[in-house]
Amino acid sequence: MAETADIALIGLAVMGQNLILNMNDHGFVVCAFNRTVEKVDAFLANEAKGTKVVGARSMEEMVSKLKRPKKVMLLVKAGAAVDAFIQKLLPLLEPGDIIIDGGNSEYTDSQRRSKELAEKKILFVGSGVSGGEEGARYGPSLMPGGSPDAWPHIKPIFQAIAAKSDGEPCCDWVGKDGAGHYVKMVHNGIEYGDMQLICEACHIMKDVVGMNNDEISEVLSEWNKGELDSFLIEITADIMRYKDTDGVHLVDKIKDAAGQKGTGKWTAISALDKGMPLTLIGESVFARCLSSLKDERVVASKQLSGPAKSAFKGDKKQFIEDLRLALYASKIISYAQGFMLMREAANNYDWNLNYGGIALMWRGGCIIRSVFLGEIKKAFDKNPTLANLLLDDFFKNAIHKCQDGWRRVVASSVMQGIPTPCLSSALAFYDGYRSERVPANIIQAQRDYFGAHTYELLSAPGKFVHTNWTGRGGQVSSSSYNA
DSSP states (O other): OOOOBSEEEEOOSHHHHHHHHHHHHTTOOEEEEOSSHHHHHHHHHTTTTTSSOEEOSSHHHHHHTBOSSOEEEEOSOTTHHHHHHHHHHGGGOOTTOEEEEOSOOOHHHHHHHHHHHHHTTOEEEEEEEESHHHHHHHOOEEEEEEOGGGHHHHHHHHHHHSOEETTEESBOOOEETTHHHHHHHHHHHHHHHHHHHHHHHHHHHHHTSOOOHHHHHHHHHHHTTTTTOBHHHHHHHHHHHOBOTTSSBGGGGSOSOOOOOSHHHHHHHHHHHTTOOOHHHHHHHHHHHHHTOHHHHHHHHTTOOOOOOOOOOSOHHHHHHHHHHHHHHHHHHHHHHHHHHHHHHHHHHTOOOOHHHHHHHTTSSSTTOBTHHHHHHHHHHHOTTOSOGGGSHHHHHHHHHHHHHHHHHHHHHHHHTOOOHHHHHHHHHHHHHTOSOOTHHHHHHHHHHHHOOOEEOTTSTTOEEOOOSSSSSOSOOOOOOOO
16 A cells, blocks of 8 residues: 555544644644544544545554655544543554644653653653644644654654744644653643633622623733733633523523533643642632532532622722732743742753743643743743743733732632632742741741751751650650651
């Protein structure tokens, strides 16, 4: 059988079909395969009709149609399904061939697969793919990592189909083994935070200021013309104004319980494992967990009291501007925390991450795309070793400009009983990060008091000592610990 296809793609759900059509648009011949082969026939007869896309009714047929090195991309459910397809592919491939996992896999799985396949001389790529079905069709953000030897072979395809920002593809090599999926995981964690922040802003406009959905939509549309210009602000403006067939806003008919697929949770877990304070992303995950307790919240709402609701009496225009500043400042904190985590992971796993390049990858095509990311790229281009975005002049000045309004919004929300887990945690992080001293010295003393865990004196860095605080304890201490 003639080897005519540049790449094969397994998995013909919406994302898979759209990526295939995107590749076809850019001149690549794609071989489509699905475990349920009827989907292949249906795809070729409908969406792919009139294209250069070819199909296969077996994995053997699919592999036989591929040019060398053979490149097979998987867009299937993360976890066991990926491993199962890899095992079926291995007998059909030869050294130097490439397997690409484009699903939302956990980065630890990509680290394992990269190592296992390297032993069999098969090149593995774990690539984050972001942008939803529209991004897949017309230009996603792609975050490939894994075996560096695979990159020259997939680069022409990936950079051709990726979204473009100022003419540059929103795709570049991230790093070895699990780096691509790690960066995608952090992207999704930031996405969780962005979504929750926007929800909190809408909640405040509705329940503090007393605005209706159309008014909220107008404010979001106006915000989208400036510093907050982003995909998520844009679509939320559309959502807030959208009316059902009966003329009622559809958003008010939707149950207030948000689900999740796990990537936000993985980000929070990784942050805890690495000792990084990703407070905003963690709160965004917990906010979804709290939302899922709908039945309990209904009962609690009838028994637990809060502040009495009162009509808004302040300067509405000024308060909306304060809210915009609060949202912008909190967004800066969210990205600062995300890049802190990636820097720590890079140190842990010996990844050479290009932080400015990552910002560019997210500049277009993905769910968190925004003009804001261009400033992040500039910050890291100016100082590749920047410890924290908050220390860059642009972001430092932005936070200084925002913080008075930010504090007024958080204070007003507290007084009105409106939950703002992400806006509030972002402000708490900022105040903690800018504090030369925090009360952790008391925690050291407490641990030494009840468990003889020792403490470190400011006057003797690195030396841990124990005090018999009551006179009743002994002089023996437990082992020291890392603060």
